[in-house]
Amino acid sequence: MTDQDNKKIERRQFLTRATKAGISIAAAGIVSARLYDRQGPKAAVDAGLLVTLPDFSVPRKNGQTICIVKGSDRKATVSKAIELLGGIERFVAKGEIVAIKPNVAFASSPLLGATTHPELVAEVVRLAYKAGAKQVIVTDNPINDPASCFTLTGIGKAASDAGARVILPKPGLFRHTTLPGGKLIVNWPIFYEPFAKADKLIGIAPVKHHHRSGASMTMKNWYGLLGGRRNVFHQDINTIIAELALMVKPTLVILDGTEVMVTNGPTGGSVSDLRRADTLIASTDCVAADSFGCTLLGLKPSDLPYLAKAQNAGAGTTDYESLKPIFAAVG
Amino acid sequence: MKIVHVRRISQAFFFSLFVWFCIVSTVGDKFWQLRGWPINLFLWLDPLSAIGTALTTHTLYWPLLWALVTIVSTIIFGRFFCGWVCPFGTLHNFVGFLGNRKKSPSQKIQLNKYRKAQCIKYIILILLLGMAAFPSIDATLQAGLLDPIPLVTRSFNLLLLPILDKSVGFVSATARFYEGGWFILAIFLAVVLLNLVIPRFYCRFICPLGALFGIISRFAIWRIGKTQSECIDCKLCERSCEGGCEPAGKIRISECVLCFNCREDCKHQFIGYQTRPSLAGEITNPDISRRGFVLSLASGIIAAPAVRLSNQLGSNWYHRVIRPPGALPEEEFLKRCIKCGQCMRVCPTNVIQPGGIEGGLENFWTPVLNNRIGTSGCQLNCTACGQVCPTSAIRPITLSEKLGTDDFARVGPIRVGTAFFDRDRCLPWAMDKPCIVCEENCPVSPKAIYTQECFNTIRDGILTVKKVTENLIETVEETLTPGKLATGDYYCAVEGSRRCKIAANAENWIEILPDERFEKIPGAGSKIELQVRLQRPYVDIERCIGCGVCEHECPVSGKKAIMVSAVGETRSTDHRLLLKR
Numbered sequence: 001m002t003d004q005d006n007k008k009i010e011r012r013q014f015l016t017r018a019t020k021a022g023i024s025i026a027a028a029g030i031v032s033a034r035l036y037d038r039q040g041p042k043a044a045v046d047a048g049l050l051v052t053l054p055d056f057s058v059p060r061k062n063g064q065t066i067c068i069v070k071g072s073d074r075k076a077t078v079s080k081a082i083e084l085l086g087g088i089e090r091f092v093a094k095g096e097i098v099a100i101k102p103n104v105a106f107a108s109s110p111l112l113g114a115t116t117h118p119e120l121v122a123e124v125v126r127l128a129y130k131a132g133a134k135q136v137i138v139t140d141n142p143i144n145d146p147a148s149c150f151t152l153t154g155i156g157k158a159a160s161d162a163g164a165r166v167i168l169p170k171p172g173l174f175r176h177t178t179l180p181g182g183k184l185i186v187n188w189p190i191f192y193e194p195f196a197k198a199d200k201l202i203g204i205a206p207v208k209h210h211h212r213s214g215a216s217m218t219m220k221n222w223y224g225l226l227g228g229r230r231n232v233f234h235q236d237i238n239t240i241i242a243e244l245a246l247m248v249k250p251t252l253v254i255l256d257g258t259e260v261m262v263t264n265g266p267t268g269g270s271v272s273d274l275r276r277a278d279t280l281i282a283s284t285d286c287v288a289a290d291s292f293g294c295t296l297l298g299l300k301p302s303d304l305p306y307l308a309k310a311q312n313a314g315a316g317t318t319d320y321e322s323l324k325p326i327f328a329a330v331g
Numbered sequence: 332m333k334i335v336h337v338r339r340i341s342q343a344f345f346f347s348l349f350v351w352f353c354i355v356s357t358v359g360d361k362f363w364q365l366r367g368w369p370i371n372l373f374l375w376l377d378p379l380s381a382i383g384t385a386l387t388t389h390t391l392y393w394p395l396l397w398a399l400v401t402i403v404s405t406i407i408f409g410r411f412f413c414g415w416v417c418p419f420g421t422l423h424n425f426v427g428f429l430g431n432r433k434k435s436p437s438q439k440i441q442l443n444k445y446r447k448a449q450c451i452k453y454i455i456l457i458l459l460l461g462m463a464a465f466p467s468i469d470a471t472l473q474a475g476l477l478d479p480i481p482l483v484t485r486s487f488n489l490l491l492l493p494i495l496d497k498s499v500g501f502v503s504a505t506a507r508f509y510e511g512g513w514f515i516l517a518i519f520l521a522v523v524l525l526n527l528v529i530p531r532f533y534c535r536f537i538c539p540l541g542a543l544f545g546i547i548s549r550f551a552i553w554r555i556g557k558t559q560s561e562c563i564d565c566k567l568c569e570r571s572c573e574g575g576c577e578p579a580g581k582i583r584i585s586e587c588v589l590c591f592n593c594r595e596d597c598k599h600q601f602i603g604y605q606t607r608p609s610l611a612g613e614i615t616n617p618d619i620s621r622r623g624f625v626l627s628l629a630s631g632i633i634a635a636p637a638v639r640l641s642n643q644l645g646s647n648w649y650h651r652v653i654r655p656p657g658a659l660p661e662e663e664f665l666k667r668c669i670k671c672g673q674c675m676r677v678c679p680t681n682v683i684q685p686g687g688i689e690g691g692l693e694n695f696w697t698p699v700l701n702n703r704i705g706t707s708g709c710q711l712n713c714t715a716c717g718q719v720c721p722t723s724a725i726r727p728i729t730l731s732e733k734l735g736t737d738d739f740a741r742v743g744p745i746r747v748g749t750a751f752f753d754r755d756r757c758l759p760w761a762m763d764k765p766c767i768v769c770e771e772n773c774p775v776s777p778k779a780i781y782t783q784e785c786f787n788t789i790r791d792g793i794l795t796v797k798k799v800t801e802n803l804i805e806t807v808e809e810t811l812t813p814g815k816l817a818t819g820d821y822y823c824a825v826e827g828s829r830r831c832k833i834a835a836n837a838e839n840w841i842e843i844l845p846d847e848r849f850e851k852i853p854g855a856g857s858k859i860e861l862q863v864r865l866q867r868p869y870v871d872i873e874r875c876i877g878c879g880v881c882e883h884e885c886p887v888s889g890k891k892a893i894m895v896s897a898v899g900e901t902r903s904t905d906h907r908l909l910l911k912r
Binding site (some may be wrong): 106107108109143144145146147148151152168170171210211212229231232234235236237238239264266267268269270273302305306308309 | 358359500504505506679680705706707710711712713758764765766767768770771772773774775776777778782818819820832834844845846866880884885886888
């Protein structure tokens with residue numbers, strides 16, 4: 001090749017190299033510009049976008065806020081109670097997604113009364129589908145091993161046999177939230193995703209004695225929505241229960257007082273901890289439901305500080321009489 | 332169909348079966364969960380477990396009878412297990428193939444030549460059996476550390492599966508953790524990657540099971556051998572030889588893993604699988620001299636008592652080694668545990684962890700409960716670990732035996748330890764803060780944690796009365812934090828009266844509950860005491876079974892305010908704490 005050809009090749013190679021160098025420099029510059037951080041890292045990691053649980057409540061109806069049904073068959077009493085509050089159609093519309101949050105906290109047999117009875121969960125799922133729900137989700141964030149809890153309580157099988165979808169907690173399903181005006185629920189992870197897509201929320205809880213808070217009923221049932229190391233809130237148990245009642249606005253709560261755990265709550269552990277009360281309460285007001293429910297434990301509402309706190313914050317009323325409760329009996 | 336194709340199908344089948352057994356080892360009743368799958372089949376077929384436990388316990392645990400099938404088949408056919416069944420062997424075969432396939436035939440022949448170092452596996456075998464052989468002195472079963480079936484079982488179950496399952500969440504609803512798992516993985520990867528240096532590295536140089544098969548295949552009815560005494564010596568038969576057994580010359584029967592590659596590669600069909608010995612001569616004995624044998628055996632016999640010099644099986648036992656419920660007393664346990672990790676894999680709460688060397692070298696990779704890991708301590712209504720233990724180091728106890736009900740009511744429940752409070756860390760004991768999460772979660776009935784109520788005067792809690800109006804007490808001092816006393820746990824104590832619960836407060840006043848009254852109204856200038864109501868928890872050692880749910884739930888995370896210690900475990904008389912009624 002001639003000298004001139006060589007020079008041409010050299011020039012071309014140089015230009016190619018120079019272009020590639022230029023692109024690399026530009027890339028380095030652009031990446032630096034995009035990632036540039038003048039401030040440096042903050043002390044605490046940003047939890048990212050905070051979420052708020054949707055408001056699942058339905059409009060009030062005077063005289064149809066709380067219903068108490070006596071009877072020993074849970075399927076019959078819950079159907080009657082919901083019927084007397086306006087029927088399931090008042091709470092679930094066609095095509096809606098309904099989330100049911102029972103108490104699945106412990107890997108305990110349903111005979112021991114520490115968790116929601118599977119029959120009750122199955123019946124509410126059935127009623128929701130009867131009203132035309134598109135899908136019913138049954139979920140909770142238990143204390144013991146989640147898979148074992150759903151199996152040993154019988155709730156997993158009862159729910160899926162009735163056609164509901166059981167959702168176990170996974171890290172990706174939690175989001176951080178702050179309760180407006182809250183002291184404790186500030187930037188705290190909650191079990192969010194199963195509820196975010198739901199249109200309605202029904203809580204189902206047994207009536208139980210609780211050694212720390214006095215009682216565990218529909219308001220304490222929302223503890224299952226908390227994530228993280230939520231045990232730390234036991235230092236101020238009454239405030240956290242009241243804040244839960246403000247954070248969660250359910251469509252309906254069902255308080256099962258068919259067999260009440262009167263001592264050694266919340267885990268119990270023996271059938272001798274239970275006493276038959278054959279009472280089931282359905283309510284759109286958690287505070288009222290718990291206020292009536294505590295009488296089944298031989299308590300008065302003033303014995304449970306969290307009731308007054310919740311009432312004062314506007315979550316409901318402890319004066320259930322003023323709501324004109326409907327009383328009925330089945331069988 | 333060519334015999335090598337049949338071999339590959341066999342390897343693929345057994346490997347898939349092994350992986351399937353790893354996947355299904357989750358408690359549950361779906362077809363992809365435990366149900367009745369025989370997940371221990373490979374461990375039972377493994378004669379090293381059978382022979383090891385037979386030496387240490389002088390018994391043959393009934394499922395280990397499967398090993399007889401393998402032993403008898405090996406005596407008849409040779410080391411078919413290594414070449415056709417062993418999942419670890421299949422893995423080495425495959426990686427070795429991948430790593431070396433681009434090499435030239437002469438390079439491959441060079442890689443597959445016999446090396447003297449292949450005698451190391453016999454030394455390892457004799458050492459391990461020596462440690463197990465004399466229970467009257469000290470016997471410990473450490474074969475599981477290098478036995479390939481437990482090794483590959485724990486590597487897959489405790490490492491590969493959780494890592495692969497982490498994003499999918501199919502096998503386990505929650506992420507699984509295994510302490511010190513990195514080291515198990517490192518060994519596994521190192522051994523697998525060594526196949527890139529020499530194919531079937533582990534099989535040739537380390538595997539004690541292969542060594543065992545090598546010894547008992549001396550009498551094999553059929554063996555690989557030359558059909559003619561002279562051949563052209565092209566050595567193509569050694570191109571893909573898996574065992575490094577030199578089929579081109581005097582074949583070493585104890586090294587041959589029956590891969591049949593030599594028979595396949597020989598273009599002149601000079602190699603066959605026959606009853607007569609190879610016409611070019613064969614070596615049946617493993618390449619270990621009498622001196623080597625004696626030295627290895629002696630080292631093994633000395634090693635067992637040597638690792639026990641710290642008296643860790645006596646009074647110097649380490650209290651944080653908490654064994655699963657149903658575990659045999661420690662000395663018996665160490666005679667049976669093959670460190671397969673099945674108990675760790677199947678435990679629904681992920682609380683069983685591979686042990687480290689705390690409490691002695693023998694603790695390594697044995698199951699130890701760590702209540703900080705997993706979803707909830709040892710679950711009350713669960714006996715999964717005992718159901719899957721292949722050698723009954725953890726007995727397959729029934730729920731009645733575990734809980735001390737029905738037939739076992741007189742004996743009482745199995746305790747794996749006792750919980751102890753650290754009162755310097757416990758919130759109600761040391762910090763004047765109410766808690767009792769431990770008591771709430773205690774699963775036994777009656778509970779093993781009970782509380783005693785006590786009222787403590789809070790810091791700076793003695794104040795002077797300024798004025799009392801009905802339920803409102805105004806104080807001279809203005810030091811209170813507004814709202815702090817309104818949690819429902821605080822009381823106001825006044826001389827001559829019953830203490831009253833506080834409903835609200837600001838800097839300089841407190842308000843007691845609407846329906847409470849002081850019997851004697853405090854006058855201006857008198858003192859009031861602000862008190863916090865604490866429920867202080869205690870362990871009832873007559874009830875505590877050491878399940879560790881309390882330790883798991885204690886909010887004082889990091890170093891818990893209640894921790895389980897193995898003292899009081901029922902499996903050992905020496906560690907008993909309770910006096911029997």
